[in-house]
Amino acid sequence: MLGFNPMSGYDLKQFADKSIGHFYWSPAKSQIYAELRRLTAAGLVTEKHVEQDGRPDKRVYALTSEGRETLASWIENSEFEQDVFKSNLMLRVFFGKSADPDSLIRLLRQNFDFEQGRVAELRAMEQQCLTAGPEHDTLFSLLTIRAGIHLAEAAVKWSEEAIKSLEARVVKA
Amino acid sequence: MLGFNPMSGYDLKQFADKSIGHFYWSPAKSQIYAELRRLTAAGLVTEKHVEQDGRPDKRVYALTSEGRETLASWIENSEFEQDVFKSNLMLRVFFGKSADPDSLIRLLRQNFDFEQGRVAELRAMEQQCLTAGPEHDTLFSLLTIRAGIHLAEAAVKWSEEAIKSLEARVVKA
DNA sequence: GTCGACATGTAACCAGTTACATGATTAA
DNA sequence: TTAATCATGTAACTGGTTACATGTCGAC
Numbered sequence: 001m002l003g004f005n006p007m008s009g010y011d012l013k014q015f016a017d018k019s020i021g022h023f024y025w026s027p028a029k030s031q032i033y034a035e036l037r038r039l040t041a042a043g044l045v046t047e048k049h050v051e052q053d054g055r056p057d058k059r060v061y062a063l064t065s066e067g068r069e070t071l072a073s074w075i076e077n078s079e080f081e082q083d084v085f086k087s088n089l090m091l092r093v094f095f096g097k098s099a100d101p102d103s104l105i106r107l108l109r110q111n112f113d114f115e116q117g118r119v120a121e122l123r124a125m126e127q128q129c130l131t132a133g134p135e136h137d138t139l140f141s142l143l144t145i146r147a148g149i150h151l152a153e154a155a156v157k158w159s160e161e162a163i164k165s166l167e168a169r170v171v172k173a
Numbered sequence: 174m175l176g177f178n179p180m181s182g183y184d185l186k187q188f189a190d191k192s193i194g195h196f197y198w199s200p201a202k203s204q205i206y207a208e209l210r211r212l213t214a215a216g217l218v219t220e221k222h223v224e225q226d227g228r229p230d231k232r233v234y235a236l237t238s239e240g241r242e243t244l245a246s247w248i249e250n251s252e253f254e255q256d257v258f259k260s261n262l263m264l265r266v267f268f269g270k271s272a273d274p275d276s277l278i279r280l281l282r283q284n285f286d287f288e289q290g291r292v293a294e295l296r297a298m299e300q301q302c303l304t305a306g307p308e309h310d311t312l313f314s315l316l317t318i319r320a321g322i323h324l325a326e327a328a329v330k331w332s333e334e335a336i337k338s339l340e341a342r343v344v345k346a
Numbered sequence: 347g348t349c350g351a352c353a354t355g356t357a358a359c360c361a362g363t364t365a366c367a368t369g370a371t372t373a374a
Numbered sequence: 375t376t377a378a379t380c381a382t383g384t385a386a387c388t389g390g391t392t393a394c395a396t397g398t399c400g401a402c
Contacts, residue, residue, distance in 0.1 A: 003271040010381050023263040028363055033383060056370045056381050068271070075265045075272035080283045083328075086257035090196040090320055092248045096313040098176040098241070099248035110253045140269040143338060147263055147331045154327035155256075158320045165316060183353050201391055206355060229353050229398040 002045060003071050006062035009033045023144055036061055044070055093162065101173075105166050112159035118152040175218060176244050179235035182206045196317055209234055217243055266335065274346075278339050285332035291325040 001007065001015055009032045017026050027035075036059075039045040044067035048060045063071065089111055096104050126145050129138035174180065174188055182205045190199050200208075209232075212218040217240035223233045236244065262284055269277050299318050302311035 001268075003268055008381075009383090020264060020267060023258060023260050023267070025259060025362090029381095030364085030383075030385095031362060052380090054371065055379090058381060071268070072272050075268055076276035080280060080287070081261040082287070083262065084257070084259040085196060085324070086198060087196050087320075088254035089256065090317050091193060093320075094193060094196070094313055094317045095174075095176055095244070095248055096316075097310060099245050103249035107253060114253070114255070137270060139338065139342060140267055143269075143335050144263050144267045146334060147260075147266075147328075150327040150331040151258070151324060154323040155320075158323040161319060162316050165312065169312060181353075182355090198390095202353095203355075203357095203392085204390065225352090225399095227399065228351090231353060 002061055002063045003068070006048075006060050008050075008058040008060050009036055010058065012036075012061075019141075022148060039067070043067075096166075101166050101170050105163055105170070108159050108163045108166070112156060112163065115152045115155040115159060119149060119156060122148045122152060175234055175236045176241070179221075179233050181223075181231040181233050182209055183231065185209075185234075192314075195321060212240070216240075269339075274339050274343050278336055278343070281332050281336045281339070285329060285336065288325045288328040288332060292322060292329065295321045295325060 001012055001020075004015075007015065009029065012032050013027070013029050016032075020026075036045065036047070040047050040061070044064060045061045046064055048062070049057060050060050051057050089107060092099070092107065093104060122145055126142065126149065129142040129145065132138050174185055174193075177188075180188065182202065185205050186200070186202045189205075193199075209218065209220070213220050213234070216237060218234045218236055221233045221235070222230060224230050262280060265272070265280065266277060295318055299315065299322065302315040302318065305311050
């Protein structure tokens with residue numbers, strides 16, 4: 001994240017929450033501060049004390065040239081890794097025989113609503129990227145947003161389909 | 174998993190790897206054995222020593238009625254939880270400005286192939302479920318497979334789209 | 347006699363979280 | 375004065391992994 005701009009631990013937390021938090025994870029602040037110390041010790045970032053007026057002082061971290069190289073090399077050369085997908089909902093559906101089907105239907109409707117909401121949010125973010133001036137390079141953000149839209153739409157479609165399947169079974173019984 | 178059948182730790186590992194491993198996680202065997210001891214202590218499963226001929230003895234675990242209730246209650250009553258999605262690929266795409274676009278294209282092509290392969294695998298599993306006799310209740314397995322298909326197809330579509338976007342940018346430069 | 351599947355465990359480690367703790371500054 | 379935002383950290387814990395360790399049995 002420091003590849004975009006020098007930032008403090010506090011800034012990094014805010015930034016992570018609304019960017020990589022959507023498709024990777026939101027680190028705890030305790031971990032961010034710990035990691036910044038490790039990166040500093042490894043010579044990948046530098047720390048600068050910045051006094052502010054009207055606000056507490058902060059420590060701003062910036063990539064060193066070694067840090068920049070390490071970042072690029074990680075993106076370019078590290079091995080392809082499978083996405084991690086953990087779905088509590090699918091777990092419960094899979095074990096659904098041990099439960100009341102209606103409770104699953106309720107759960108799936110919740111998921112349907114939730115994922116529809118996400119599509120709407122992501123569409124709004126997409127519009128922001130598309131209408132941003134050419135001085136902002138939004139391509140990479142846009143790509144991750146597009147991925148989110150595709151996935152959320154898939155989740156919506158599946159929820160609908162699964163609800164129908166379960167409703168058909170309930171009627172028969 | 175013991176809701177389907179009494180099983181040994183070894184069985185549970187095999188079973189998990191080819192079922193919930195696809196949409197939740199594959200526990201390490203060390204964890205399975207530890208968890209079985211915890212569940213036994215909590216009175217949710219019972220342990221039975223089983224001698225086999227032609228194979229080492231094993232310990233077979235079965236749900237107690239309390240275990241069965243706890244399982245049903247977990248499926249029916251626990252809170253809705255968001256799916257966890259962690260994509261190393263999306264992380265790298267998001268930080269793509271710091272890297273060579275061609276390396277991202279290479280990565281996305283790898284993803285495209287990988288996800289296409291998954292669609293094929295899942296379609297095969299789907300057929301197995303659909304052609305299984307009515308003595309097997311495949312509905313719940315089928316639902317999770319269908320979810321996988323929807324998601325993998327979304328990933329394929331996105332990879333294609335992302336490759337095109339990045340290729341367009343490379344040409345311009 | 348050695349390889350592979352079956353079968354069960356221990357110990358060290360680690361990535362990450364939660365809860366706790368502190369303090370500056372501004373605005374209501 | 376109290377709540378919100380800015381800002382940084384420590385300590386205890388935990389859900390999991392990896393590596394290590396042991397042994398049965400059948401097939402080739």
